[in-house]
Amino acid sequence: MADMGAFQEAVTAWAAGGPDDPARELAARLPVRAVVLLEGPSDAAAVGALAARRGRDLAAEGVCVLPMGGAMSVGRFAHLLGPPGLGLRLTGLCDEAERRFYARGLERAGAARQEFFVCAADLEDELIRALGVTQVAELVRAEGDLRALQTFQRQPAQQGRTSPQQLRRFLGTKKGRKIHYGRVLVEALDNDRVPAPLDDLLTSL
Numbered sequence: 001m002a003d004m005g006a007f008q009e010a011v012t013a014w015a016a017g018g019p020d021d022p023a024r025e026l027a028a029r030l031p032v033r034a035v036v037l038l039e040g041p042s043d044a045a046a047v048g049a050l051a052a053r054r055g056r057d058l059a060a061e062g063v064c065v066l067p068m069g070g071a072m073s074v075g076r077f078a079h080l081l082g083p084p085g086l087g088l089r090l091t092g093l094c095d096e097a098e099r100r101f102y103a104r105g106l107e108r109a110g111a112a113r114q115e116f117f118v119c120a121a122d123l124e125d126e127l128i129r130a131l132g133v134t135q136v137a138e139l140v141r142a143e144g145d146l147r148a149l150q151t152f153q154r155q156p157a158q159q160g161r162t163s164p165q166q167l168r169r170f171l172g173t174k175k176g177r178k179i180h181y182g183r184v185l186v187e188a189l190d191n192d193r194v195p196a197p198l199d200d201l202l203t204s205l
Contacts, residue, residue: 005059007023007027007030007032010022010026012066024086027088030062032063033061033062033063033088034088035063035089036065036201037078037091037092037116038092039067039095040070040178042179042181042182043067043093044067046123046182047065047198047202048065049186054202056202071102074092074101074106075106078105079111082106083111089114091115091117091201092201093119093197094117095118095119095121096121097121102116115204117198117200122168123182124168127182127186127189127195129195130189131189139188140170143184148174152169153166
């Protein structure tokens with residue numbers, strides 16, 4: 001039986017120059033009603049964790065959560081999946097620094113009216129501010145990464161940076177760490193402390 005993971009793979013292959021038929025067939029068969037475009041898998045982990053907390057199965061609802069492999073791909077994916085392509089509703093997250101790039105990419109793809117939610121620096125920054133440095137450090141300790149964090153913080157390049165900045169950079173220092181903590185940080189949030197961009201995204205779906 002076809003699933004949303006197969007559709008995600010078909011779209012990614014299509015965006016890389018592959019055929020469009022598999023994605024079109026799966027979009028109709030599932031059916032897919034919306035695609036959440038995200039910069040990378042850590043954002044997808046956070047969205048999935050919040051959906052699970054709220055008792056939602058996005059795939060079963062016809063929503064595909066799709067990491068694009070970088071913000072620069074938004075125009076290409078919007079062209080394939082939005083009004084010019086499959087005609088699906090598009091939404092997602094973007095960073096404040098990339099807001100104009102997203103706007104141009106969506107406009108060129110004929111998808112300018114699609115709604116995206118903006119994070120101040122990035123989603124990790126939003127989550128660290130929502131939880132606070134002390135709680136994030138405790139989560140890092142609980143996950144067995146405290147010694148690695150302390151070693152990282154002693155590096156000359158980290159001197160002069162604030163604790164939130166250090167934590168945000170630390171999450172990206174090892175392959176898979178941002179993905180892991182995307183889920184861990186969301187699961188630790190109080191219900192009333194979910195960052196607005198993430199909360200608004202889930203509510204919009």
